[in-house]
Amino acid sequence: MQLTNFCLKICFPTWFNIKKENKITDGAKNIFKLIEGVRQFPTDKVRDISMKVLQRNAYLAHSENAILGMLAEDDENIRRRAVDKILELGSEASATTDMESSILESSRKDIVRQFKVPKISVEATHFYELTNLDSIKDISQPPAVMDLDDTSIAQMLTKPLVLQHPCHNQAVNRHVKLVTEAASVVTGYEKRDGMIRQKIRCRLLMSKFDSKQQFVGNQHFTYRTSSYGSTNKHRKMCCAV
Numbered sequence: 001m002q003l004t005n006f007c008l009k010i011c012f013p014t015w016f017n018i019k020k021e022n023k024i025t026d027g028a029k030n031i032f033k034l035i036e037g038v039r040q041f042p043t044d045k046v047r048d049i050s051m052k053v054l055q056r057n058a059y060l061a062h063s064e065n066a067i068l069g070m071l072a073e074d075d076e077n078i079r080r081r082a083v084d085k086i087l088e089l090g091s092e093a094s095a096t097t098d099m100e101s102s103i104l105e106s107s108r109k110d111i112v113r114q115f116k117v118p119k120i121s122v123e124a125t126h127f128y129e130l131t132n133l134d135s136i137k138d139i140s141q142p143p144a145v146m147d148l149d150d151t152s153i154a155q156m157l158t159k160p161l162v163l164q165h166p167c168h169n170q171a172v173n174r175h176v177k178l179v180t181e182a183a184s185v186v187t188g189y190e191k192r193d194g195m196i197r198q199k200i201r202c203r204l205l206m207s208k209f210d211s212k213q214q215f216v217g218n219q220h221f222t223y224r225t226s227s228y229g230s231t232n233k234h235r236k237m238c239c240a241v
Contacts, residue, residue, distance in 0.1 A: 010037040013037065018167070025072035026072075026167055032124065032127035034054065035122060055120055061131055063133055064141070066131060068142045078128070082128075083157055089141050090150065
């Protein structure tokens with residue numbers, strides 16, 4: 001019975017909400033709504049277990065995602081807070097001297113930045129309160145806006161940020177599958193990239209390939225087996241002419 005109630009009150013509404021609000025700017029808001037639903041669940045044991053799972057998987061509550069969500073809000077005051085925070089982070093980074101910058105750059109040359117799961121506040125009343133945005137040491141600029149100058153950032157005060165990147169894992173899983181398929185057929189970055197791009201283009205032009213008749217009847221395609229091999233598996237990779 002508890003499992004049924006959990007699915008009806010939390011899982012199913014969350015699934016539909018993510019399908020509706022599916023942009024990267026909605027990520028922090030989606031996890032906040034999920035936390036709100038868990039907080040209202042009547043069973044203490046289920047709430048405690050759910051909160052532990054949410055804490056381990058609170059990637060979308062990271063400050064970078066929270067700031068992106070704030071930039072996309074209709075409320076100008078919320079966007080202003082995000083803009084001020086980004087400008088503050090930018091000025092903090094530019095305050096280092098040339099020597100400090102070179103030392104920092106050389107020390108980070110072979111180090112990949114770690115994306116750490118933040119500690120979320122289960123008592124937050126808004127999505128941007130899930131993590132502490134007041135500490136400069138604990139937050140970082142969203143990569144999506146890192147290359148924008150101060151003027152472009154300031155323009156978001158009058159116009160909310162719009163990004164088409166998805167926030168859910170379904171699209172990511174599809175890309176992982178496609179990259180894996182390409183890696184099993186060709187070697188080298190350029191060949192893999194070319195194969196992936198061509199396959200996506202083929203799917204846009206011909207979404208169904210159930211029989212050879214569909215392939216022959218479509219004048220947009222022709223076989224090109226020399227680049228990818230000559231087996232039947234490889235021949236399914238079609239190229240536009």
